[in-house]
Amino acid sequence: MANGFFREQPEKIGYFDLYFRKIPDKGGLVVYAGLAQVIKYLNELHFSNSDIEYLKDLNIFDDAFLKYLGNFDFKCDVWSVEEGTPVFPNEPLVTVRGPLAQVQLLETMLLNIVNHESLIATKARRICMVARNRPVMEFGSRRAQGADAATYGARAAVIGGCSGTANVLSAKLFGLKPLGTMAHSWIQSFPSERAAFEAWMKVYPHNCLLLVDTYDVLKSGVPNAIRIFKKLKEMGINDHLGIRIDSGDITVLTQKARNMLDKAGFKNATITVSNALDEDVIQNVLEEGASIDSFGVGEKLITASSDPVLSGVYKLVATQEKGVVTPKIKLSNTVEKTTIPGFKRLYRLYDEEKRARGDLMCLDSEAVKESSNIYNSDPNKTQHVKQLHSWQLKPLQVQVFKEGKLIYQAPETMEIQTFSKKAIAELPTSCLRLKNPDIYDVYWTSQLKDLRLKMIEEFSY
Ligand SMILES: Nc1ncnc2c1ncn2[C@@H]1O[C@H](COP(=O)(O)OP(=O)(O)OP(=O)(O)O)[C@@H](O)[C@H]1O
Ligand SMILES: O=P(O)(O)OC[C@H]1O[C@H](OP(=O)(O)OP(=O)(O)O)[C@H](O)[C@@H]1O
Ligand SMILES: O=C(O)c1cccnc1
Numbered sequence: 001m002a003n004g005f006f007r008e009q010p011e012k013i014g015y016f017d018l019y020f021r022k023i024p025d026k027g028g029l030v031v032y033a034g035l036a037q038v039i040k041y042l043n044e045l046h047f048s049n050s051d052i053e054y055l056k057d058l059n060i061f062d063d064a065f066l067k068y069l070g071n072f073d074f075k076c077d078v079w080s081v082e083e084g085t086p087v088f089p090n091e092p093l094v095t096v097r098g099p100l101a102q103v104q105l106l107e108t109m110l111l112n113i114v115n116h117e118s119l120i121a122t123k124a125r126r127i128c129m130v131a132r133n134r135p136v137m138e139f140g141s142r143r144a145q146g147a148d149a150a151t152y153g154a155r156a157a158v159i160g161g162c163s164g165t166a167n168v169l170s171a172k173l174f175g176l177k178p179l180g181t182m183a184h185s186w187i188q189s190f191p192s193e194r195a196a197f198e199a200w201m202k203v204y205p206h207n208c209l210l211l212v213d214t215y216d217v218l219k220s221g222v223p224n225a226i227r228i229f230k231k232l233k234e235m236g237i238n239d240h241l242g243i244r245i246d247s248g249d250i251t252v253l254t255q256k257a258r259n260m261l262d263k264a265g266f267k268n269a270t271i272t273v274s275n276a277l278d279e280d281v282i283q284n285v286l287e288e289g290a291s292i293d294s295f296g297v298g299e300k301l302i303t304a305s306s307d308p309v310l311s312g313v314y315k316l317v318a319t320q321e322k323g324v325v326t327p328k329i330k331l332s333n334t335v336e337k338t339t340i341p342g343f344k345r346l347y348r349l350y351d352e353e354k355r356a357r358g359d360l361m362c363l364d365s366e367a368v369k370e371s372s373n374i375y376n377s378d379p380n381k382t383q384h385v386k387q388l389h390s391w392q393l394k395p396l397q398v399q400v401f402k403e404g405k406l407i408y409q410a411p412e413t414m415e416i417q418t419f420s421k422k423a424i425a426e427l428p429t430s431c432l433r434l435k436n437p438d439i440y441d442v443y444w445t446s447q448l449k450d451l452r453l454k455m456i457e458e459f460s461y
Pocket of ligand 2: 139140142143246274275276277296297298299300
């Protein structure tokens with residue numbers, strides 16, 4: 001297609017929107033993530049001599065196009081929502097404007113990055129929300145679908161709220177906290193559990209988090225851990241003591257273990273749990289009164305196994321020739337899949353108490369006034385029309401590339417986590433629920449709504 005665009009419409013500019021249609025797990029919001037990787041990809045985009053040779057051998061590309069790729073000069077403008085922002089169906093998360101041959105080339109990679117990282121950040125947000133301020137360590141690399149999914153998934157999990165990761169490469173690359181305990185192999189490798197704990201105590205006296213479920217949590221693991229904690233106490237060390245339980249009934253075992261540790265005088269010893277955890281198990285064990293200080297969460301988080309696809313799409317919404325912008329539409333039998341035409345802007349609407357009341361999509365070319373009517377984009381809402389009133393409009397997109405040059409400084413990952421928590425806290429609490437959340441209101445201006453209706457009529461047969 002890029003070859004064809006280059007030959008047939010070399011002067012035409014295209015506008016593409018990247019957005020998704022459905023929130024995974026029937027949740028109330030998606031946490032947008034992946035922008036840092038999008039930036040890195042666009043900044044480094046080029047075609048090597050061997051790439052060009054390979055493409056030439058396929059015998060389907062014009063020489064002029066291959067020369068253009070060989071000297072690839074990225075010329076696009078890119079706007080994006082900031083990473084960590086809670087976002088909603090049909091909102092333009094990324095808008096790319098540039099020569100059609102270039103904007104089209106980016107489709108698959110941009111979707112790959114944003115769909116993956118936003119999916120994992122969204123799942124992490126659900127898990128961390130029910131953990132109620134207890135740290136959640138990301139433990140998933142061993143079960144991630146490939147090395148990239150592990151590395152970038154760990155970053156996304158931290159954006160969604162995880163306290164750190166057992167993936168040390170990800171920690172190094174993205175400034176995350178590397179976290180972890182010990183595996184059963186440590187205990188198995190010694191003649192006894194007791195010997196294994198004693199050896200660990202010698203290696204890491206100030207980080208003594210002992211895995212207690214290799215043989216029997218209550219009869220062996222916890223009593224042996226207490227023996228070690230007593231020895232450390234005699235040595236004057238009483239910090240960072242703890243146990244990890246990785247099997248069995250979490251509620252029963254943590255309550256009994258807590259009792260044993262407290263009775264032995266180790267109220268400060270922490271209890272970490274792991275074992276195929278997800279938001280449902282965590283919510284359940286906490287409701288049952290389990291005694292837990294932190295969680296290690298792996299496979300269900302890193303694969304978002306309960307609903308493992310964020311169905312983001314990248315659609316042509318306008319073209320531009322000789323300075324004139326022409327909106328474009330793709331029709332479908334379902335309203336859901338009919339695109340929203342035009343070069344658009346996205347705003348969050350805040351009331352006087354700085355609470356987010358909804359989002360507003362409008363055309364770039366229009367000026368939104370306080371007296372404007374706005375229309376709920378959800379056809380099922382009975383209260384369809386609203387006035388903007390004194391709501392404050394905050395633009396959600398920032399310009400990231402201008403004519404191919406990077407003009408945006410991406411924040412550190414931990415700053416994104418803080419920003420995300422704050423932005424989520426501004427939303428109506430009814431939209432944050434895990435089950436049956438309220439649908440957050442996304443509005444259109446009348447110009448955008450009318451343009452879409454007019455184009456649906458124009459192109460309907
Ligand atoms: N009280 C609980 N309520 C809900 N789910 C729990 C509870 N306790 C444990 N679970 C979850 O139940 C699932 C299975 O736990 P189970 O007790 O069968 O451990 P297991 O995997 O069989 O242990 P092992 O590692 O010894 O094979 C896990 O996902 C675990 O997190
Ligand atoms: O269960 P997850 O959420 O993925 O959390 C990570 C799991 O990985 C480790 O177990 P391991 O891979 O050794 O397997 P096992 O404990 O199931 O035997 C660890 O002890 C956790 O149980
Ligand atoms: O450090 C741990 O305890 C750990 C890390 C990854 C996966 N499972 C456990």
